[in-house]
Amino acid sequence: MPPTPANRTALLDPLDPGEWPEEIPVLIVGGGPVGLSSAILLAQRGIETLLVERRSFESRFPRAHLLNVRTMEIFDEMGVADDIYALSPADENWRKVAWYTSVAGPSPEHGLKLGEVPAWGGGVDAVRHAQASPRAFANLPQIRLDGLLWAHAEAVAPGRIRAFHELTGVEQADDAVVATILDRGSGETRRIRARYLVAADGGRVSAELLGVEREGPKAIQDVISCYVSTDLSFWEGGTALLTHSMQPSGNGRPVGALQALGPHYYDRRSPEWLVARVRRGGEEVSDDEATQLRGIRRMLGVSEDHPITLQSVSHWQYEGVVADRFRVGRAFLAGDAAHRHPPTGGLGLNGGVQDAHNLAWKLAAVLRGEAPASLLDSYEWERRPVAAHNTAHSLENAGRHGPIGAALGLGPGVGEAEGWKQIEIFASDTAEGERRRAAVEAAVLENTNDYSQLNVEAGFAYVAGALLPEEGSEVLSGSPTEFRPSARPGSHLPHLWLQHARGATPTAPVSTLDLVDPRRLTLLVSEGAAGPWAEAVAGLAGTGVPVVLRPIDERDSAWRDLCEVDAGGAVLVRPDRKVAWRTRRLPGRPRDVLEDVRRTVMAGGRPCAEDPAAPFMRRIRDAAAALSAAASR
Numbered sequence: 257m258p259p260t261p262a263n264r265t266a267l268l269d270p271l272d273p274g275e276w277p278e279e280i281p282v283l284i285v286g287g288g289p290v291g292l293s294s295a296i297l298l299a300q301r302g303i304e305t306l307l308v309e310r311r312s313f314e315s316r317f318p319r320a321h322l323l324n325v326r327t328m329e330i331f332d333e334m335g336v337a338d339d340i341y342a343l344s345p346a347d348e349n350w351r352k353v354a355w356y357t358s359v360a361g362p363s364p365e366h367g368l369k370l371g372e373v374p375a376w377g378g379g380v381d382a383v384r385h386a387q388a389s390p391r392a393f394a395n396l397p398q399i400r401l402d403g404l405l406w407a408h409a410e411a412v413a414p415g416r417i418r419a420f421h422e423l424t425g426v427e428q429a430d431d432a433v434v435a436t437i438l439d440r441g442s443g444e445t446r447r448i449r450a451r452y453l454v455a456a457d458g459g460r461v462s463a464e465l466l467g468v469e470r471e472g473p474k475a476i477q478d479v480i481s482c483y484v485s486t487d488l489s490f491w492e493g494g495t496a497l498l499t500h501s502m503q504p505s506g507n508g509r510p511v512g513a514l515q516a517l518g519p520h521y522y523d524r525r526s527p528e529w530l531v532a533r534v535r536r537g538g539e540e541v542s543d544d545e546a547t548q549l550r551g552i553r554r555m556l557g558v559s560e561d562h563p564i565t566l567q568s569v570s571h572w573q574y575e576g577v578v579a580d581r582f583r584v585g586r587a588f589l590a591g592d593a594a595h596r597h598p599p600t601g602g603l604g605l606n607g608g609v610q611d612a613h614n615l616a617w618k619l620a621a622v623l624r625g626e627a628p629a630s631l632l633d634s635y636e637w638e639r640r641p642v643a644a645h646n647t648a649h650s651l652e653n654a655g656r657h658g659p660i661g662a663a664l665g666l667g668p669g670v671g672e673a674e675g676w677k678q679i680e681i682f683a684s685d686t687a688e689g690e691r692r693r694a695a696v697e698a699a700v701l702e703n704t705n706d707y708s709q710l711n712v713e714a715g716f717a718y719v720a721g722a723l724l725p726e727e728g729s730e731v732l733s734g735s736p737t738e739f740r741p742s743a744r745p746g747s748h749l750p751h752l753w754l755q756h757a758r759g760a761t762p763t764a765p766v767s768t769l770d771l772v773d774p775r776r777l778t779l780l781v782s783e784g785a786a787g788p789w790a791e792a793v794a795g796l797a798g799t800g801v802p803v804v805l806r807p808i809d810e811r812d813s814a815w816r817d818l819c820e821v822d823a824g825g826a827v828l829v830r831p832d833r834k835v836a837w838r839t840r841r842l843p844g845r846p847r848d849v850l851e852d853v854r855r856t857v858m859a860g861g862r863p864c865a866e867d868p869a870a871p872f873m874r875r876i877r878d879a880a881a882a883l884s885a886a887a888s889r
């Protein structure tokens with residue numbers, strides 16, 4: 257049973273766990289965060305689903321932990337945000353990333369702090385984050401998040417979330433996907449017809465079964481992740497959630513990273529930790545406890561008898577792959593099944609949940625008969641360029657640590673003893689020491705492109721798809737850190753607190769984002785122009801997805817400047833809070849214009865003449881080549 261009491265109301269008719277429908281509207285493969293989010297989002301839209309997971313839903317392998325503001329908006333819609341915030345520490349301490357040589361060790365150069373940056377909406381970034389979204393960044397290790405999502409999915413879709421069942425085959429028919437499911441307990445197989453299939457299996461089998469190529473470099477660097485319990489409360493410097501360790505044996509790159517896993521504190525008081533070590537060529541890979549503990553103690557610089565309990569060991573690799581297609585017939589790839597990249601940037605789980613959100617409202621609209629099936633093509637046109645961008649950016653983030661090592665005096669060919677001497681010079685009270693400290697500080701600050709990447713997290717846009725694009729749209733405009741809200745079609749609707757919206761109180765205003773209807777198109781207009789727009793909405797044909805009108809009080813007119821529309825203008829917003837269309841002023845025949853716009857949006861638009869992912873695929877290859885070269889030295 258799920259780990260927390262399921263206090264949510266069922267949104268779908270319960271299924272007996274032994275009951276297998278022969279046909280289901282949507283079959284979801286994979287019970288990671290992306291599959292479970294898909295199940296919840298579809299249940300909220302009244303779509304019947306069945307989810308199969310080859311294992312159980314409990315994970316002993318720590319992976320993601322950072323949930324960005326756009327993901328938290330989606331989790332809020334799913335009804336899980338409050339539970340996440342309750343488990344995510346409210347204090348500022350975890351919103352920091354540091355670079356150290358080690359935690360402790362025999363010389364003054366061990367346990368030495370090299371630098372620190374605020375991260376994930378902390379420090380000076382708090383204001384910018386609050387301007388971008390009504391929801392705050394959260395930190396909840398995936399080992400706990402997955403169980404929470406499972407409990408919610410089981411509660412809203414009772415009996416439809418099934419462990420120990422594995423997809424082993426897929427056939428496409430004109431009107432359905434026929435999936436073969438293996439019951440791993442009994443060894444029996446059964447075939448299920450689904451109108452649509454969401455492949456959220458992390459990339460293990462679906463790509464192969466569907467004939468999808470995963471483009472981009474694989475096996476760039478090997479990493480060993482150890483989940484441990486140990487007491488590091490003696491470490492005065494341990495005030496960050498994530499600490500990178502720079503030592504001579506890294507040849508100028510981090511030897512690994514130490515991440516606090518809580519559960520209650522996410523700094524030196526944390527009882528649980530993830531110790532991720534980069535595996536050098538030729539290094540022992542044995543998972544036996546003694547070998548792993550030796551490697552961990554060496555990286556931390558603690559003594560041979562410092563108590564450490566090893567909970568689990570996992571091996572993974574840096575890769576930068578993006579599926580060449582996100583849709584094959586009636587099957588859709590989402591999350592790690594569609595894109596895999598290093599965790600530098602924390603965009604994997606976040607990007608996957610955003611895939612699920614993009615797909616859910618479209619599947620629901622098509623299955624409800626409110627949109628033609630062509631709407632579903634827009635999933636790939638919208639999400640694949642963003643995935644390619646995020647993959648390139650994550651690989652580039654991984655490369656931002658090298659300059660820190662170089663500024664310290666570390667690099668290939670600098671041996672162990674010589675390396676520690678270089679660190680001694682860095683720490684020395686000399687002109688050279690001062691020069692190196694300034695160079696390290698500058699190199700550390702470059703990493704704000706990773707840890708303060710608000711524009712990457714909140715500012716990406718769709719350049720083609722279920723929208724009416726405007727001239728000059730870009731997947732990401734400006735630097736990774738500089739977020740500027742925009743109501744250009746394809747962008748996320750800008751957030752603004754409305755003091756005079758219905759339900760707003762002086763202490764609890766309503767966000768523009770909260771005006772968006774999760775099942776229908778929402779038309780935002782000024783109260784003063786509500787009359788003609790209300791007539792236009794009332795005159796729309798009864799078929800097709802409904803449009804709901806949300807007039808905004810004239811006293812909250814700042815929304816018009818933010819969205820660049822005048823008093824008669826309007827912004828049409830999709831259920832996923834992306835702008836589909838805007839008009840700066842009231843058009844001549846608003847009903848006809850709106851009818852045309854609705855038809856175009858719900859038909860899914862058109863792809864770009866040139867693949868918008870192509871420039872990012874080139875950046876992926878360049879960044880991966882640089883990382884591979886550094887890893888092989």
Ligand SMILES: Cc1cc2nc3c(=O)[nH]c(=O)nc-3n(C[C@H](O)[C@H](O)[C@H](O)COP(=O)(O)OP(=O)(O)OC[C@H]3O[C@@H](n4cnc5c(N)ncnc54)[C@H](O)[C@@H]3O)c2cc1C
Nearest residue numbers: 286288290310319320321423458591592599602604605606
């Ligand atoms: C060390 C580390 C740190 C990370 N940190 C972050 C972070 O801070 N932020 C972030 O956003 N991302 C992070 N990530 C990435 C993140 O963990 C993944 O992107 C995320 O788990 C992907 O979710 P998913 O649901 O697509 O796939 P998964 O979590 O891999 O789930 C897929 C599920 O499908 C199941 N499955 C596989 N094959 C089948 C089959 N044939 N039939 C049925 N079920 C099947 C699997 O058992 C699995 O449970 C990190 C990753 C690592 C390794």
